[in-house]
Amino acid sequence: MGEKKRRLKSLLLIIFLLISSCFWLDRGSVIVYAATVTVTGSGDADTDTDALKNAITNASSGDTISISGTLLINDIITISGKELTFSGGTLSGDIDGDSAHSTGDTPRLFRISGSGTEVTFSGVTVEYFDCTKSGDANNYEYSPIEIKDNAKVTVTSGTFQNNVGGEGGVMHVYDGAELEIKGGIFQYNKAENGGAILSGKWTVFNITDPSQTLPGKLTITGGTFSNNMAGISNESADGIDEEGFRPITDVGNHVSFGGGAIWTNGGLVIAGGEFMNNKAIRSFGGAIFINHGEDNKIFKGTFHDNIAYKLGGAIYSEENSNTYFGKTAVYGNNAGHFGGGLWLCPSGIGDFNTLGFAAIFGNDADLSHDGNLNSSQDGYVHPDWFPASDATEPEQEHIGGAAGDDFAIMYPNKPTGSAKSSIRLASQWFSYTKAYWKDDGRPTNAASGYYYKGANSQTGGNFLSGFEVETGTISPAFETDGEDQLFKPGGSGTDYALALKAYGSSSWDDFSSADKNQAINGANLKIYNNTAYWSGGGVGSDGTVTFQQFGILSWRKRKGVANYDALTGSSWELTFPDGKTYIINDNSSDDDNTYKPDSDSTDGIFQVKGLPAGNYKLKEKTAPTGYLLNPHEYTATITDEQAFGMPEVTVYIGDTSDGSIYDYEAPSVQVELYKKLSDPTLVVDSYDFTITGVSALDSSGNPVKDTAGNEIAIPMPTPVTESSTTAPAGGQGYVIFGAISFIYPGTYTYTITEDIDTTKKVTVVITVAYDDPSRHGKLNATVRYNGSTAIATIVNGETPPTPPTPPNPPDNPPDNPPDNPPDSPPDSPPDTPPTPPTTPPGTPPGTPPGTPPGTPPDGEEFEEVDAYEFSQGAAVGRDRNTGDRLKLELCYRGLVIIAAGCFLAFIIKRDNAN
Structure with missing residues (x-):
C-alpha cells in the first residue's frame, strides 16, 4: 500500500512539472479577452451622459463601448490614457428633439487627448452637435470632437452628420495628434473652416511659423465627404442655410477661410475616399483648403461637383504650401475667369513633371461660371461679398474676362509676399498620350486672378478687375512642340502671363475619346465637374503643386566594400521607362528638361523622387576625380505599388541591396x-x-x-x-x-x-x-x-x-698603381x-x-x-538585448520550476518518512 502511495505522489509530481512548464515557458499563449460594455439610450440627456461617462471611466484599455439606441449628450466627455472602441448606435446633441440646430443643443461631445490615447469609431452616428450655440465668446474656435496632445483617433465606419463647428464641423485634430479616416460618411456638416474636419490650428493670416499652427496629422484612405460647407455668411441671401456662420462684416475678407470638407495646416495624406457636393461659400477650396505647413500628399480618390465661390473648386493651396498629387486626371472642371482645370497665383509654382503624370483636358474657363455675375454679365449679384479699396463697383468694361480652359498662370506682380510663379509643362500624360499646349487667351500682367476689384488704378479713377485679359492679337504667341517646357513668367523672353488649352496633336486636334478614357480609367486621382467662381476650377494654388508619382530610386557612390565612405563628384545618366534619359548631378537642384535634381544633399548619395512604375537603367556619366568611370549599366524596377507611394518605398539600384556602386581609383x-x-x-x-x-x-x-x-x-x-x-x-x-x-x-x-x-x-x-x-x-x-x-x-x-675636366696629375705616381691598367675601356x-x-x-x-x-x-x-x-x-546584426532578456527570462522560469519541484519532492519525502 505504501509503495502505491509513493508511486501516486511521484506521478503527481511529474504532472505538476509538465503543467508548470507549459505555463511558465509559454506565457505568451495566455489570452486576455477585451470586454464589451453596452450603454443604452434612455431618452434623458443627463442619464445618458452620466452612463457614457461611467462606462469610459470604468473601461480598461482594449474595451469596446457598444451604444444601443440614441444617447443624448449634454456635456463634454474627456477620454485620456486609454484605448477604446465605440461601436453602433447614435450620439446626439439634439437634446430638444427638434432635429434642428437650436440654442439648447449641446456644443461639444468628446475631448480626446494625451499620449497613449487611442479611440476608434466603428459604426457610430454622431449628429446635431453645434459649437456656435454654446454662448461662449470663443465658440468659433471649437469642434464637437477635439483631438489633441498626441492622441490618435481612427474612424472605420459610421455617419457624422448635421454638426456645426468653428474649426472643423465634426473634428479638430491638432497639437501632434493623429486622425485616420478609413471609412464612414461625413455629410451636411458646417464650419467656417473645414466643414467636416480641421487639422492644425486655424490662423487669420498665412503665417510661416509652424509653432503657431500646432499641426496635427490627417490621413484619409476611405470614406465619403458630401454636402459639407465652410465659409462666410451672406445672411442666406442666395438661399443657402448659413446658420452658424458669421457675416463678412464680422470676420473680414480673410484669405484663409474655406475648405468645404477639410481645412489643414499641412501633413495631409489622402489615399482614397470620395469628396462630392461640398461647398466653400465666399471662400476657398470647395472640398480641401491647404494652408502653410508640412508637405501634403494626395495620392488617390475622387473629387467631383464641389464648388468654391472664390478659388479652387475642388482643392485650394495657400502660399508657402507644398502639395503633391498622384497619377491624376483633371477634366470637365469650370472656372469663371482663369484656369478651368488648374490655376496658379502670382506666387504659385506648378510641376507636371516629366512623363506627364497629370492628364488635363476638357476643362472650361468662361464668365458663365462666375455665379456672382448677373445674367447679362455686366454686374454683380452680391457686390458686397468682396469688399475692396474702392466701394464702387468696377464699370462693366472692367469686370474682366476669361482665359485658359485647361491652365492659367498669373504674372508675378504681387505687392507683398512671394512672387515666383513658374510651370513645367509636360509633353505627355502618365498614359503616354502626347500633349501639346497652346495659347487660349491671355491675362494681362496686372491681372491677379483673385480680385473683383483690384488696386491697379486706371485713368479716370476706376479700378481694374483682377480678371483683365489681353485684347487683340496675342504677342508673343506661345505653344509647345511636343517636348517638356519650363515657363517662368517675367523672365527674359517670357515677360507675360499664360493661359493655355491642351491638345492631342501638333495640328491642335482634341484628344481622342480612347485617349481620354484610358487616362480616366488609369488615374488614381480623379478631379472632375468642380467649379470655382474665380479661378482654378479643379485646383487653384498660391503655393507649389507637383503632379507626379511617388517611386524613389537611390544609390551610393562608394570607394569600396571595405570603405563605406561615399565619393562625391560623379554624375549619372538615368533612363526612364519611356526611353528618355536625364542627367543626375551630385547635390544638384537643377531641374530643367535635361537635368533631374538629386534630392539627397549628402555627398555621393543620390535619390531621385517622383518616379512612375517601370524599368530604369543607370550608368555613370562622369567619375569623381582620380577614379575610373564605372562601365556597367544597372537596372531596377519600380512596381505600381511603389509608384503609388502609400507607403513610400525606396528602391535601391546598384551592386548591393543598399544601392552601393563601387568605383576604383585610376591605376x-x-x-x-x-x-x-x-x-x-x-x-x-x-x-x-x-x-x-x-x-x-x-x-x-x-x-x-x-x-x-x-x-x-x-x-x-x-x-x-x-x-x-x-x-x-x-x-x-x-x-x-x-x-x-x-x-x-x-x-x-x-x-x-x-x-x-x-x-x-x-x-x-x-x-x-x-x-x-x-x-x-x-x-x-x-x-x-x-x-x-x-x-x-x-x-x-x-x-x-x-x-668633366680631369685634375692635373700629381708629380709622383702613386705607390701602388693597378697591376694591369687597361690601355682602353x-x-x-x-x-x-x-x-x-x-x-x-x-x-x-x-x-x-x-x-x-x-x-x-x-x-x-x-x-x-x-x-x-x-x-x-x-x-x-541581432538584437542582443532581446536575446539576453530572453535567456535571462528562461533562466528565471527554469529556477521557478526547479524550486517548485524541489519543494514538492521535500513534501513527499517528509510524508514518506512519516
Missing part, C-alpha cells in the same frame, strides 16, 4: 629607366631624358575616346616630363618620371629619349585593360620597355657626352653590372634595400600596377 604608373657607363671607373654624371607620348589606341587600333566620343589626350607624367640621373663610379643611375594615371582601357605608347644623345631611346608600351567584368570595372596596367617587362638600361660609351659593358646603392635617392616606397626600383623577382614577369582590390561582404 597610375611611374615609368623608370636605368643609366650606366660602359667604363665602371667613371662617374655617371647628369644626363637628361624626355618622355614623349606617341599614341593611345583601343583594342581595335583606333584612338581612345572618352564617353562623349572625343579622342583623349595621351596621359602624361605629372608633374614633370623630364628627369635627370647621377651615380657614383661603378654604379648606375636611374630616372623615375611622374605618375601617369589612366581612366580608359587601351594601349599607350611612349618614347624616352636622352636629350644629349637622341640615338639613345627606349620604347615604353603601357597596356591598360579591365580585369574580370564582375569586379565592376577595375583596370590593370602593365608596362613593357622595348618589349620586356624588365626596366630598360641605357648604356653610354667610354666617353661621356660632356666629360672595354668594348662592351661587363656581364655583371655593379651593385646599385642600397637606398638610392628617389627609391619608390616598399622597394627592398639593394633592389633597383621596380626590378621583378628572378625569373618572373614585372608586377602589374593596379587599383585597390575590393571584396563584398555583409554584416548581419
Whole structure:
C-alpha cells in the first residue's frame, strides 16, 4: 500500500512539472479577452451622459463601448490614457428633439487627448452637435470632437452628420495628434473652416511659423465627404442655410477661410475616399483648403461637383504650401475667369513633371461660371461679398474676362509676399498620350486672378478687375512642340502671363475619346465637374503643386566594400521607362528638361523622387576625380505599388541591396629607366631624358575616346616630363618620371629619349585593360620597355657626352698603381653590372634595400600596377538585448520550476518518512 502511495505522489509530481512548464515557458499563449460594455439610450440627456461617462471611466484599455439606441449628450466627455472602441448606435446633441440646430443643443461631445490615447469609431452616428450655440465668446474656435496632445483617433465606419463647428464641423485634430479616416460618411456638416474636419490650428493670416499652427496629422484612405460647407455668411441671401456662420462684416475678407470638407495646416495624406457636393461659400477650396505647413500628399480618390465661390473648386493651396498629387486626371472642371482645370497665383509654382503624370483636358474657363455675375454679365449679384479699396463697383468694361480652359498662370506682380510663379509643362500624360499646349487667351500682367476689384488704378479713377485679359492679337504667341517646357513668367523672353488649352496633336486636334478614357480609367486621382467662381476650377494654388508619382530610386557612390565612405563628384545618366534619359548631378537642384535634381544633399548619395512604375537603367556619366568611370549599366524596377507611394518605398539600384556602386581609383604608373657607363671607373654624371607620348589606341587600333566620343589626350607624367640621373663610379643611375594615371582601357605608347644623345631611346608600351567584368570595372596596367617587362638600361660609351675636366696629375705616381691598367675601356659593358646603392635617392616606397626600383623577382614577369582590390561582404546584426532578456527570462522560469519541484519532492519525502 505504501509503495502505491509513493508511486501516486511521484506521478503527481511529474504532472505538476509538465503543467508548470507549459505555463511558465509559454506565457505568451495566455489570452486576455477585451470586454464589451453596452450603454443604452434612455431618452434623458443627463442619464445618458452620466452612463457614457461611467462606462469610459470604468473601461480598461482594449474595451469596446457598444451604444444601443440614441444617447443624448449634454456635456463634454474627456477620454485620456486609454484605448477604446465605440461601436453602433447614435450620439446626439439634439437634446430638444427638434432635429434642428437650436440654442439648447449641446456644443461639444468628446475631448480626446494625451499620449497613449487611442479611440476608434466603428459604426457610430454622431449628429446635431453645434459649437456656435454654446454662448461662449470663443465658440468659433471649437469642434464637437477635439483631438489633441498626441492622441490618435481612427474612424472605420459610421455617419457624422448635421454638426456645426468653428474649426472643423465634426473634428479638430491638432497639437501632434493623429486622425485616420478609413471609412464612414461625413455629410451636411458646417464650419467656417473645414466643414467636416480641421487639422492644425486655424490662423487669420498665412503665417510661416509652424509653432503657431500646432499641426496635427490627417490621413484619409476611405470614406465619403458630401454636402459639407465652410465659409462666410451672406445672411442666406442666395438661399443657402448659413446658420452658424458669421457675416463678412464680422470676420473680414480673410484669405484663409474655406475648405468645404477639410481645412489643414499641412501633413495631409489622402489615399482614397470620395469628396462630392461640398461647398466653400465666399471662400476657398470647395472640398480641401491647404494652408502653410508640412508637405501634403494626395495620392488617390475622387473629387467631383464641389464648388468654391472664390478659388479652387475642388482643392485650394495657400502660399508657402507644398502639395503633391498622384497619377491624376483633371477634366470637365469650370472656372469663371482663369484656369478651368488648374490655376496658379502670382506666387504659385506648378510641376507636371516629366512623363506627364497629370492628364488635363476638357476643362472650361468662361464668365458663365462666375455665379456672382448677373445674367447679362455686366454686374454683380452680391457686390458686397468682396469688399475692396474702392466701394464702387468696377464699370462693366472692367469686370474682366476669361482665359485658359485647361491652365492659367498669373504674372508675378504681387505687392507683398512671394512672387515666383513658374510651370513645367509636360509633353505627355502618365498614359503616354502626347500633349501639346497652346495659347487660349491671355491675362494681362496686372491681372491677379483673385480680385473683383483690384488696386491697379486706371485713368479716370476706376479700378481694374483682377480678371483683365489681353485684347487683340496675342504677342508673343506661345505653344509647345511636343517636348517638356519650363515657363517662368517675367523672365527674359517670357515677360507675360499664360493661359493655355491642351491638345492631342501638333495640328491642335482634341484628344481622342480612347485617349481620354484610358487616362480616366488609369488615374488614381480623379478631379472632375468642380467649379470655382474665380479661378482654378479643379485646383487653384498660391503655393507649389507637383503632379507626379511617388517611386524613389537611390544609390551610393562608394570607394569600396571595405570603405563605406561615399565619393562625391560623379554624375549619372538615368533612363526612364519611356526611353528618355536625364542627367543626375551630385547635390544638384537643377531641374530643367535635361537635368533631374538629386534630392539627397549628402555627398555621393543620390535619390531621385517622383518616379512612375517601370524599368530604369543607370550608368555613370562622369567619375569623381582620380577614379575610373564605372562601365556597367544597372537596372531596377519600380512596381505600381511603389509608384503609388502609400507607403513610400525606396528602391535601391546598384551592386548591393543598399544601392552601393563601387568605383576604383585610376591605376597610375611611374615609368623608370636605368643609366650606366660602359667604363665602371667613371662617374655617371647628369644626363637628361624626355618622355614623349606617341599614341593611345583601343583594342581595335583606333584612338581612345572618352564617353562623349572625343579622342583623349595621351596621359602624361605629372608633374614633370623630364628627369635627370647621377651615380657614383661603378654604379648606375636611374630616372623615375611622374605618375601617369589612366581612366580608359587601351594601349599607350611612349618614347624616352636622352636629350644629349637622341640615338639613345627606349620604347615604353603601357597596356591598360579591365580585369574580370564582375569586379565592376577595375583596370590593370602593365608596362613593357622595348618589349620586356624588365626596366630598360641605357648604356653610354667610354666617353661621356660632356666629360668633366680631369685634375692635373700629381708629380709622383702613386705607390701602388693597378697591376694591369687597361690601355682602353672595354668594348662592351661587363656581364655583371655593379651593385646599385642600397637606398638610392628617389627609391619608390616598399622597394627592398639593394633592389633597383621596380626590378621583378628572378625569373618572373614585372608586377602589374593596379587599383585597390575590393571584396563584398555583409554584416548581419541581432538584437542582443532581446536575446539576453530572453535567456535571462528562461533562466528565471527554469529556477521557478526547479524550486517548485524541489519543494514538492521535500513534501513527499517528509510524508514518506512519516
